[in-house]
Amino acid sequence: MRYILLVTGPAYGTQQASSALLFARGLFIVGHHLQSVFFYRDGVLNANAMTIPACDETDIVRSWQTLHQEQGVSLNICIAAAMRRGITDVHEADRLGLVGGNLQPGFELSSLGALAEAVLYCDRLVQF
Numbered sequence: 001m002r003y004i005l006l007v008t009g010p011a012y013g014t015q016q017a018s019s020a021l022l023f024a025r026g027l028f029i030v031g032h033h034l035q036s037v038f039f040y041r042d043g044v045l046n047a048n049a050m051t052i053p054a055c056d057e058t059d060i061v062r063s064w065q066t067l068h069q070e071q072g073v074s075l076n077i078c079i080a081a082a083m084r085r086g087i088t089d090v091h092e093a094d095r096l097g098l099v100g101g102n103l104q105p106g107f108e109l110s111s112l113g114a115l116a117e118a119v120l121y122c123d124r125l126v127q128f
Helices: 016-029 041-047 060-071 079-084 090-096 112-119
Strands: 002-007 033-039 074-078 107-110 124-127
Touching (some): 002 041, 016 041, 033 112, 041 060, 060 074, 074 079
Parallel strands (some): 002 124, 074 107
């Protein structure tokens, strides 16, 4: 089966992101395909390269990046939600006259339209 995950919770403070990450890893163990992960609302905070967890916590932001590198999963974040929360890439930062971007490598700015299109090609959309 082909899955898309929709993550609406931040990297820390709720269980949404960590549950989604564990679910994603489980999909590969049982032989399913994870097409992409789309981060929306506070979920875009999972893409903040400035997030520094405590030394005894799982680094969820970098764990998403590892999932992207090892499994080729697309990590898309809603550009509108990201901009509202102060997350941008270098290109958008330059365009807006900001000092720099803070989008974690491996994540891409995207739109809800791209999510809607991706849903057409998957079997399941699971929201966290």
